[in-house]
Every structure is written in C-alpha cells, then in structure tokens.
Amino acid sequence: MYSIEEIRENYKWFSDSKIETIARNESKGLRKEVLRILKEEIEKRNLDKRLITWVNAETNALTDFEKQTLIRKIENLKCPYCGLKENKLIGQEFNTIVSVILFCIDTTENRILCSKCGRNKKIKSFLINVLAGWWSRRGFFLTPYTLIKDTINLFYKKKINDRIIAEFIEQNNGMFRLHGTDDQTLFGLISWHNNNYEIPEAD
Structure with missing residues (x-):
C-alpha cells in the first residue's frame, strides 16, 4: 500500500482530466486521507467546484435506515x-x-x-x-x-x-x-x- 505522501506526489502529476475522472467515478472507494488530497488538487487547479460537492455527496453513504x-x-x-x-x-x-x-x-x-x-x-x-x-x-x-x-x-x-x-x-x-x-x-x-x-x- 502506498503511503499518503506517495499518493500525494502521484496526484500532483495526474492530468486535470484524470483528477476529474477520479472525482466523478472513483471517489467512493477512496480512503478519507486520499479524499482530502483529491479535493486539495481540485482546489489548487481551480477545477469546477461542483466536483468537490459531488465527492462529498458520493462519499456520504446512506444509512441502513x-x-x-x-x-x-x-x-x-x-x-x-x-x-x-x-x-x-x-x-x-x-x-x-x-x-x-x-x-x-x-x-x-x-x-x-x-x-x-x-x-x-x-x-x-x-x-x-x-x-x-x-x-x-x-x-x-x-x-x-x-x-x-x-x-x-x-x-x-x-x-x-x-x-x-x-x-x-x-x-x-x-x-x-x-x-x-x-x-x-x-x-x-x-x-x-x-x-x-x-x-x-x-x-
């Protein structure tokens, strides 16, 4: 398993389209620490802020009730x-x-x-x-x-x-x-x- 610092470094080199794809389609399976890195990259690159809204919604799992x-x-x-x-x-x-x-x-x-x-x-x-x-x-x-x-x-x-x-x-x-x-x-x-x-x- 990659360390958080290694993941952070990898995300720095991802293209904007790669970051957008992860946010839209893969955020649900990410650890909380990695989600923070993802949202930081979205903010740093001035990508669509709605991506963060989507990530927050997608990772806020419904309760059993x-x-x-x-x-x-x-x-x-x-x-x-x-x-x-x-x-x-x-x-x-x-x-x-x-x-x-x-x-x-x-x-x-x-x-x-x-x-x-x-x-x-x-x-x-x-x-x-x-x-x-x-x-x-x-x-x-x-x-x-x-x-x-x-x-x-x-x-x-x-x-x-x-x-x-x-x-x-x-x-x-x-x-x-x-x-x-x-x-x-x-x-x-x-x-x-x-x-x-x-x-x-x-x-």
Missing part, C-alpha cells in the same frame, strides 16, 4: 414502462441471445419495473432466445445454458430483486444526497437506470 426507507419508496412508485401503479416495482434480470453464423450477442439487462411488465419482457426474451439464439457455434451452446439459468432464476426472484435494488441505490448514492429521494427524482433515476444510464439525444 435510509436504504430501507428508499426501498419501500421504490416499490410503491409507478412503473417506468407502463406508467401504472398497480403492482410493486421489483428488480429483474433479463438474458437475451441473438446469433447469426459468425457472431453472437449475449445481453444481460437488470431492470426495475412492475411484475406485469417484467413478465411480458421475460416472455419476449424467451422467444428471442428460442428463435434467434442457436444460429452460431457459441449461441448453440450458450442458448440452452441461458434457458436453464432463467428457469433456475425463477426460484430466486427475491434474491435477484434485492441485489438489483441494492446495486441501484449504491450506484446513485451521490444523486440521492444532492437531489433527494422524492418520487419524481426516483422515477427519473430508475428510468435512467433502465436505459443503461445513457443520456437520450435531443432531436
């Missing part, structure tokens, strides 16, 4: 797929395989949605796998494995739900600290999560 409260709020939101509030939202995993001779695309999606929309999406994934998963060498072996895995996963719905919701909360800790956990914010973040955190392009 806050997480449990958040889970209950997520469950009772309207579904980002159908827009209805008839069923509780749950985290579900969807595995899809499309293969044609020389290539095979294996996709795993973790989504937060209502049970009805989840069931429809499961059926769609199943049909795609059965009809389009076999047509390459890799797909020929991967498709039956995926179908078996999806069948087994039916017995672990709660475990999968808990994992996906926990990952969502952990990934958005900083956003919750900065923007709160009202229904509109949560709905927007879940929709963003379901879109693989891609920013939609404006027309």
Whole structure:
C-alpha cells in the first residue's frame, strides 16, 4: 500500500482530466486521507467546484435506515414502462441471445419495473432466445445454458430483486444526497437506470 505522501506526489502529476475522472467515478472507494488530497488538487487547479460537492455527496453513504426507507419508496412508485401503479416495482434480470453464423450477442439487462411488465419482457426474451439464439457455434451452446439459468432464476426472484435494488441505490448514492429521494427524482433515476444510464439525444 502506498503511503499518503506517495499518493500525494502521484496526484500532483495526474492530468486535470484524470483528477476529474477520479472525482466523478472513483471517489467512493477512496480512503478519507486520499479524499482530502483529491479535493486539495481540485482546489489548487481551480477545477469546477461542483466536483468537490459531488465527492462529498458520493462519499456520504446512506444509512441502513435510509436504504430501507428508499426501498419501500421504490416499490410503491409507478412503473417506468407502463406508467401504472398497480403492482410493486421489483428488480429483474433479463438474458437475451441473438446469433447469426459468425457472431453472437449475449445481453444481460437488470431492470426495475412492475411484475406485469417484467413478465411480458421475460416472455419476449424467451422467444428471442428460442428463435434467434442457436444460429452460431457459441449461441448453440450458450442458448440452452441461458434457458436453464432463467428457469433456475425463477426460484430466486427475491434474491435477484434485492441485489438489483441494492446495486441501484449504491450506484446513485451521490444523486440521492444532492437531489433527494422524492418520487419524481426516483422515477427519473430508475428510468435512467433502465436505459443503461445513457443520456437520450435531443432531436
């Protein structure tokens, strides 16, 4: 493990873009002493002060009570797929395989949605796998494995739900600290999560 002085010296030689990347994406895993060095570098270089605000928010972890409260709020939101509030939202995993001779695309999606929309999406994934998963060498072996895995996963719905919701909360800790956990914010973040955190392009 590097000493604090060695880390401080290393950070001095990092480019501005490297410091910004660490602040935006890696601050959560840093020790408190290293966080101080990171914030000092941001200030010394006159980088965007909002980076420090983000680092503080991202590293201010939610308490267990806050997480449990958040889970209950997520469950009772309207579904980002159908827009209805008839069923509780749950985290579900969807595995899809499309293969044609020389290539095979294996996709795993973790989504937060209502049970009805989840069931429809499961059926769609199943049909795609059965009809389009076999047509390459890799797909020929991967498709039956995926179908078996999806069948087994039916017995672990709660475990999968808990994992996906926990990952969502952990990934958005900083956003919750900065923007709160009202229904509109949560709905927007879940929709963003379901879109693989891609920013939609404006027309």
